[in-house]
Amino acid sequence: MSFVVAIDGPAGSGKGTITKLVGEKLGLINIDTGATFRSVTLAMLNEKIDINEEERIKKLLENIHIDLKQENGTQVVLLNGEDVTLKIRSNEVNSFVSPVSTLKIVRDNLLNLQRKMAEGKNVIMEGRDIGTTVFPNANVKIYLDATPEERARRRVKQNIEQGIDCSYEEVLASVKKRDKIDSEREIAPLKQADDAIYIDSSNMTIDEVVETICKIIKEKV
Numbered sequence: 001m002s003f004v005v006a007i008d009g010p011a012g013s014g015k016g017t018i019t020k021l022v023g024e025k026l027g028l029i030n031i032d033t034g035a036t037f038r039s040v041t042l043a044m045l046n047e048k049i050d051i052n053e054e055e056r057i058k059k060l061l062e063n064i065h066i067d068l069k070q071e072n073g074t075q076v077v078l079l080n081g082e083d084v085t086l087k088i089r090s091n092e093v094n095s096f097v098s099p100v101s102t103l104k105i106v107r108d109n110l111l112n113l114q115r116k117m118a119e120g121k122n123v124i125m126e127g128r129d130i131g132t133t134v135f136p137n138a139n140v141k142i143y144l145d146a147t148p149e150e151r152a153r154r155r156v157k158q159n160i161e162q163g164i165d166c167s168y169e170e171v172l173a174s175v176k177k178r179d180k181i182d183s184e185r186e187i188a189p190l191k192q193a194d195d196a197i198y199i200d201s202s203n204m205t206i207d208e209v210v211e212t213i214c215k216i217i218k219e220k221v
């Protein structure tokens with residue numbers, strides 16, 4: 001038996017930060033499914049595999065091993081044993097991951113992996129299709145949203161803090177582009193599950209969102 005909290009929403013809605021904090025507060029294992037798509041994307045870039053090369057992608061997926069580990073409260077991502085936690089956040093991966101995650105062969109493979117990762121555990125899993133596809137019977141489903149403008153502002157702030165140079169206009173355009181690919185793809189698009197609770201975090205602090213979600217979860221335990 002496992003208890004599953006599904007957190008879905010677009011890039012920059014605060015899912016990563018919120019999921020980690022809620023998980024820590026309530027003792028749930030945090031699973032970031034975006035990291036699994038990012039790992040496959042990195043492996044394809046490393047091997048110089050194009051998204052049209054189905055046979056090579058199939059072979060790659062057969063031989064790939066992705067592991068998410070919790071170390072001192074942070075998630076470490078291992079790709080074939082190598083720590084790729086930082087590499088999967090590169091600009092190159094950022095711009096290639098949405099197209100890669102439209103591929104059926106990739107989604108089928110990662111769907112199995114994501115379900116296995118939660119087996120027998122109490123988890124809070126974040127992504128785009130957790131409540132609709134990965135765990136349609138999740139105990140709690142949240143759809144966390146924010147306006148594209150607010151999400152772009154947050155990303156710019158984060159970039160500045162990390163010393164990454166960028167313009168608001170550029171970031172906003174890339175946020176909108178990713179939203180479009182993620183929500184218009186054929187398989188398991190980004191979409192609110194019918195029974196998910198909608199939270200717009202545009203005008204909420206992180207603490208307020210964490211409190212709101214913890215309260216919802218506690219009511220379901």
Ligand code: DC
Pocket residue numbers: 011033034035037038097098101126127128129130178182
């Ligand atoms: O959450 P993120 O930005 O790390 O996700 C990276 C990409 O992975 C995102 O553009 C779409 C894809 N993704 C997905 O299709 N399904 C998920 N459950 C999680 C991520």
